[in-house]
Each structure stands twice: as structure tokens, then as C-alpha cells.
Amino acid sequence: MSSGAEVVVEALERAGVEVVFGLPGVHNLALWAALRESSIRLVGVRHEQAAAYAADGYARATGQLGVAIVTTGPGAANTLGAVGEAWASRSPILVIATDIPSTLRRSGEYRGILHETDGQAAMFVPVTKSVHLAHAAGDVARATVAALDSADGEPARPVYLEIATDLLTAEAPGLEPLGNDALDVEGRSPGGFWDAVAALNGARRPLIWAGGGARDVGPHVGHLAERLAAPVLTTYGAAGVLPPGHPHLVGLPPHVEAAGRLWDEADVVLAIGSDLDGVQTQNFAQPQPETLIVIGLEEPTNYRADVFVRAHAGTIAPLAASVEQRSGGAPDLAAVRAAACATLDPTALRFLDSLRFALPADANLVVDMCIPGYWCAGFFTPSAPRKLQVPLGWGTLGYAFPAALGTALADTGPTVSISGDGGFLFASGELATMAQEQIPLTAVIVDDGGYGMLRYDQVRAGSETFGVDLHTPDFEALAASFGVWAETVFGLDDDFGEALARHIESGQPSVLVAKTPDPLVPPPNTSPNWYRKR
Template sequence: MSESPHAPADAVSTVDPESQRNGGDLVIETLEALGASKVFGIPGQHALGLFDALSRSKLEFISSRVENNAAFAADGFARATNEVGVLFLSTGPGALTSLAGLQEAYATGVPVVVVASQIPTEGIGARRKGMLHQLDDQKLSAANVTKSQRLVQHASGIPSAIQDAWTDAISTPQGPVWVEVPQNVLLDPTIVPRVEDALAEPFDNPPRVELVREAVAWLAGSKRPAIVAGGGVRRGHAEASLLSIAEKLGAPVICSPGGNGAFPWEHELSLQSWIEDRHTTEVLEDADVLIAIGTSLGEVTSNYFSLEPRGRLIQIDAEPRVLESNRPGLGMRADAGQALAALDEALTPEALEGHAADWHGRSPQEVVADTLKKVEERLDGQDLAMERRFMADIREAVPDTMQTFWDMTISAYWAWSCWDSRGGEFHSAQGAGGLGYGFPAAIGAAAGLGERVFAVAGDGSAMYSIAELATAKQHNLPVTWLIVDDGGYGILREYMEGAFGKATATELARPDFKALAESFGIPAEKTTPEGVGEALKRAFAAEGPNVVVVEALIRLFAPTHL
């Protein structure tokens, strides 16, 4: 998509790399000085100067096959390593193809620095010469899916632009940022000295003192506090503070899909992640003070907007547009890590003197145990034995510390509620909800971690990222990809059958995934739901990439927000 069979005369520089440097070198030098180690993307005509400079650097380039998947890979790298993902894009079609992947990073708060090429400066916004890949305003196209956008028109501005963009990316709320550099700026010789150091420090985002004081007063006077932990808790590395606060208050804690792993699964105060269950929703509604930390209380986390809290709400988030967007309350704009640390410090024994949790004569531990029992009984009442065994077998097979990446598929919808992430990180595409996330994100993670990771997709979502089998093979990345093949878009099939009594346009022709993987030189195994655990164990013990295919119709549990 980003290549042309005929390059214009100015597409290739005659600069001697041994004696002259160009704008592309400034980009690479700045990224190296900021600590980048990996770059994801696809070469393109206007970006040739950038990629030529890459050849002279220590940066490792992971070459994807589709720009959208390269964006997912940079996202997965950032989530898995807690570093900044770096994405190189070509102009026009290549840049636009990345946007759905960047939407996921933007919605979830993942730091990615995008460096996109541009047509030569003389043609920007002018429609001159009928230039290939030309857009009226390329960076405007990225405005909906990135925190900030910059156009660099002179080589001397490259280091500062990238340094500022990196600062934006790592400052809460974190997210992807966009820098574009015209073709001629990348290619032309420069007198700008070699970049020797670059410093990007995140902007501080602590909570306001008076808001902490007010929140402590509310909590000290509460009898039934409860906590919803979102993805911001994980991004803010606030797990220890969350645990301390929950235990001080005796507050039940439930994790959203993005917050999965923020609170110990088996803790006596843990409602786990059964966020789409009426029984857990009722506990949150009954709380006299509900803390929502690092979550917008959006569609899924509010159990599809059925949550109607009767008590007071304390909402903490680094993104000010999130605060009180769905519920009125005490809004606190702050990084989750700093906010929970401040609350934990302020919730002293003196401040909590006289506080005792009392849920209508029951302890919070009793409420949690009883609620989880009701969840279990509800599932027992549905014909879901195969699905529950399937998810349990996958969980048993996956090593405790292995990171997992889930596409928008029925197995992921189950995992949002039932997956105990243990010592591994749980990642899914619930932010924007686009298809094709799991496998390319896992590729990015494997490249960054240098260890095996696990990806899950359905047959529909797998086709979005199937080309990245070539990437996994080329770089020999240790990714195990589980494809659950039910012959169509399973989630949409269930939704349509439930709403209309029949499904339309959900059934799909698809390849023999095992044979297709093997055609790339990647080992693959086809198995049944009953054999998935053992098949995965064999895959995890192997070297390099591999694929496990299960042909099965996995059904969702019944809606519980009605």
C-alpha cells in the first residue's frame, strides 16, 4: 500500500553517508537518545531517507505487512514492556491505514510515538504536481486518534519535535502522538550537529490536596465503600496502593477488563472481573461511597449503563474529559498512581477512627463470597459447561507469568470476566474494540520481551492480521496464536440472533488455518475444545512462532444487565 513502482527523481538522495548526515539521521539519533530500542512499521517512498538512516543505527526494525497491524504491534510492545512504542509510517495510504490501530492505543492510553513521512514541503496543502500519496492535511487525519500532531518543516526542528512528542506520549493521560516529516527534510543534508542527548520527563499530575481531603472525609464516614479499578490503575502502577486502601476500608474491589490484574484475584475482597453481572452491579449500587479509579465507567464497566449508584461517587482519572462523563460525583483529575498513593497516605488510623465496614449486618468479605457464589450459580443455570471448561483449560495451560493478548472474539468476552491474569499481564482490544488486535500486538510484545507470549483470535478477527504470520516467521518471534474457528463473526451472530431471531452476513468462508500457517513455515496444530490445553502446552514448549486451531462454537453467557 505504501510503495510505488516508479520513484520520482528526488526520491533518492546522493548524500555520502560517511561524510554527510540528513534529516533521517536526526530522527533516528533523537529516538536513540530518548531510549528507543525497537521500531515497527513498513517502508515507503517518501520515507526512504528515514529508513536509510535506520540502517546506520542500533535500532531494531520489526517489519509488519499492514500498517494497521504495525500500529497494534507498537501498542503491544508498549503495554508489555512499559516502554514507548515507535511506529514509522509512509505518506497517505500508509499513514491512513494505521489509524484504526492508533485508535486502540488512544482509547486505552498507550504511549506510542508515530513518525510519518510527508510529501515534499512545496506540495503540502497545495495540490501541486499531482503528487503521489498527497492528502490535503495528513496530520488532521490523525487528530481523532492521537494526543497531539506536529509537522516538522526544517531539519533543525526534528530533535525538539520528537522530544516534545515523546514527553506528550508518556505524560498522563498517556497515548499515541504524531510527528510528520516531509520527504525533502528527511533526505536533504543538514548541518545540525549529531543528537547526543534528549530528555523527556512526563508532566506531573498529582491530585489536588483539597480533593484528597474531601475524599478521605467521605470514606472515613462510609459504611459500605466499594472500588472499581480500571486500566489507569495498571498504567499508573498503583496496585500496591489499591490493595492497601481496600484493606484499610474493607472495600470490595472489582476490576474492569482494562484493570484485570490490578487487584489479587483470590483476595477475600475481590469481586474479580465479573463486571457484566447483575449481582456484582448490585453490590456497586449498594455502596454508600463508590470509588472509580482509572475508568470512565463506560459501556462495559457500567454493565452497559445499567449501573445506578445510590451512594456518592469518587471518580479519579488522568483524562479530564472522563470525569463525571457518565455519573456525577467528586471528580479528581490525577494519575492513578499518584492519586492512590496520596489517598493511602491520608487514610491513617486517626483519619479512619471509628470507621467499620457494615453491609447491612454483613462483613464485606461475606458480601464478596456470597456475590461470587451467586455468579457461579447463575452460570450453572446455563448450558455452558463446554465453554467454562474450555476457558479453564486455557488458563491451566498458560504459564502464570505469560502475557496474553486477546482479540475481539467470544473467548475474549469470557476472559474479560473470568481470566485470572496471575503474574502475567492481560491485554485486550476493549478500548476501541477493533478487530485484528491480538496477534500483531503479541508480535510487538514478543519482540520487546524476548520471551513467549500468547494471542487469541476468532476466525473472523484472525483474517485481519493473517499477513503477520510472515512477520512472526521473518523475525522468529515466540508467539503462540490460538485461533478459535466458528465459521463466522461469532459475537455478531449471537447479537443478531438475540435481537432479530436470525443472523445476516455473519457466516464466513475462511482458509484452512493450519495449512495456511504451515505454508509460512510456521508449525500448526488443529485440535478440539477438549484437547486445547494439551495442544497449547506443546506449543508453549516449542521454539519460534506457532499456531493452534480449534474448530468450535463458543457461546457467550446470557446477558445479565437486563
């Protein structure tokens, strides 16, 4: 028989896991030993939250499972903010945590054992789709396979697996793979399909709203848009589902009034793979469409679906083949884009132009909850889906840099993270991870001397700034102290773009600091500037 740790690692290998992120602790060292003998790359981070963020970044970049391994009690608890972000953004990650030894656990009692928590797994219930426990040797294989099965199924959400630490070194029964009960309706006509066809054929002004669930079926979205002669609005998670310059792509968030009018004027809206959340709809201030068709795996709750098709986004392939071809070609979106650009701050426009100059077509861009990140979320269209990551599920500050570690190791193209000076310090210790693992990532830090978005909120309210202006380190010197190449530029225009291009071209771990002497202006897709109010 194998040890419990060996059973867990074998199950990960069978599931095709190639890299895991984690932090060792006294309770999980047996997993480290088993991973050392496996085909899986183990990346040790400096904080457990970074392990879960990196797993999330890897999952978003690849569409495959991201895995984080942490220790008992505080180690597990440290992941919760990152797991919440993955949950809200529907990322498939698996958190494997240890619990205190099964021989010392007494149900319903707290005994003061190292790292003990009364009900550790309960912390994860609100931010995962399933929780799996192995508190006896016979449970290790079953719980591990069940957790992997759940993580691989739809809808995508985080999964939590907890194993008592003594079971990792004890003998455990081997694997007995479980079946996959994931919903699969592709290749047939699910309920509501022909009602959707009829509604679209009868539409005068159809609109497609593509969410994160549609990001892997971009060609079908484009084909359907062409047949319907419909504009396409994309959520943050669907950025790149249609490439830049596609004639049907609006390329703007609905928070810009010119783009929002397309929603208002549509008589039929087709929402694909989106729950029409508050961040995207200005807290549901977008009006209920005359007819709303929703294709997704879960019944919508935020808007009334006149037609609900419970199906994967791939169902739009037969849908496109079934709707009538319209005349008239692509909608005229030039005036919409011109009106939107007129609302953006010139610094934002120069910054976005610099990014377009510097980033290769296959680059991954991972942004934080900061003003430059909001500019990218709303107004930067990547060349393909899964190339822009935005933490606007839960909205966790400090996401970009640690998540980008995982994104870079997905090996899907060069990776750039964009953080503010405040958000970067949440995980600045991961500079050690980047250096030790030689992760080819360029971490951009836009340094405006504080929490720029919060400063803007205070100034906008007519208040004096308080608690938002920060003492920050010399970021270039900080990076150099870890052995990471760093450079500082001033401003976000040509000098920044040229420097960023050099850093990406180098292919090595690096930090680029962009100092901004003037306060940055948040774009219309940030809540203080939403034009719709409730």
C-alpha cells in the same frame, strides 16, 4: 550536521526506544538506513495497521512507548483503526509518518504527487492527543523531541509525527531536548484529597473501582482495600491489578448481576484511573453512586464526581495511609462468584480452566473481539497487571494477532493471542513477520466457521443468519506455508489445554487451531446480554 533521519533515530535512542515496527515505502527508506546503524531493533510488518497494533501491544505490555513507522498517504491512513484503538484504550504509541517532499507541497492545493493527501495530519487529530509536523529542515529535531515529550507525558494517548520525505536525507540541525511539563502531583496532597479521606472514613459500604490508570499501583490498591474492608471491581484495562485469589478482588465484571449489586449497594464508590466508560458501565446504566470519588488526571464526564482528586493513581498510597482501619476483614465474595459462574456456558468454563492449566504465571494473553476473547475479558484474572490485553477501547476486530507480535517482543513472558477465524484473517499476512523475525508467540485461532458474535445477534433476533458464515482456509496448512508450526484440535477443553501448554513450552512461533462444532455462547459482559438496559 546529521541527516533528518539520523536526527529522528538519535532522538528515539535517547528516549530509550528499543524496538520499532514499520513498513518501508519509497518515502521513508532513509529512516530504514538510519535504523540499520542504530541500537534499535526494526521489525518489518506486512501491513501498516499491524505496525500500529504491534506498537500498542508492546506499550500495553511494558508501559513504555511503542513506535510505528509508516510511509506517506495510504501508508499513514492504514494505521488509523489501530491508532483509534490505542487512543480509546489510552496506550502511549508514536506513529512516525512521512509526507510528500516539502519542495513539491503547495499549501491548500492537491497536485497529484505520489501518495499526496491534502491535510494528511488532519486524519490523526481525532485519534491522537497531539500532532507534530516537520515540513522544513529546522523543524525536524524540534518536532521529533516535542512528539516524544508528548508521548511520554500524561495522560497516555497516541501521538503523531509527520516529516516531509526530503528532510530525511537533507542536513538538519541537531537535537535540543525540551523540558517535560507532564503533570506530577505524587508526594503531595492534591485538591480534594482530604475530602476523599473524610468521605471514605464516613462510608458504610465502600467499593473500589480500579481502572487502567491503576494497573501499576496494585499493591497500593490492595492495601487501601484492606484498610477499607472494601471489594474491588476492576475494568478490562486493570485486570491483574490484584492477583487471583486476593480476598478483596471480586474477579468479575459488573455486567454480572451479582457483581453489579456491589455497585448498587455501595454508599461510596472510589474510582481510580477510570473514566467509567460505556463498555464498562453498560452504557451508563449503572446508577449514579450516592457518593462518587474519582482519582484521575482528567475531570470525569460520564458520572458526577462528588469529590475529584486530580492526581496520578499513586496518590492512593498516602490515601491508604490516611483512612481509618476498619474492622471486619475482607468482604464475603464467595456467593457472588458462585452466582456468576452459574450464568456462564459450560464451554466457557472449560475453556477458562484450560487456559489456567496451560498458561504460566508470567504469560501474556492478548485477545480479540470474539466470543472467547469476551470470556477472557470478563472472567480470566491474570497473575499481574499488563498480562491481559483486550481491545475494548474502540473495539477493533483483528487486534489480537498483530498486537501480540509487539507484546511478545516486550520480553515479559510467553505470549498467547486468541482470535476467531474471522478476526485472524485481518492480519494473517503477519504470519510472515512472525516467521521471519522468529517471534516467540502462540497464535490461537478458535474456528467456529464465521463471525460468532454477529451470528448470535441474528439468531437472538429471530433472523436467519446472513453474511456471518465464512469460508475459511485450512489454518494449519496456511501457517505451515509460512514455515510456522501449527496444530489443530477439536473443542476447547482438555485436549485444547494440553496442546496449548505444549505450544507455549516450545518457545517457538506457532499456531494452534481449535475447531468448535457448536456455536459459542457470549457471556454476560457482551452488550446483547447486559442485564441493565437503557
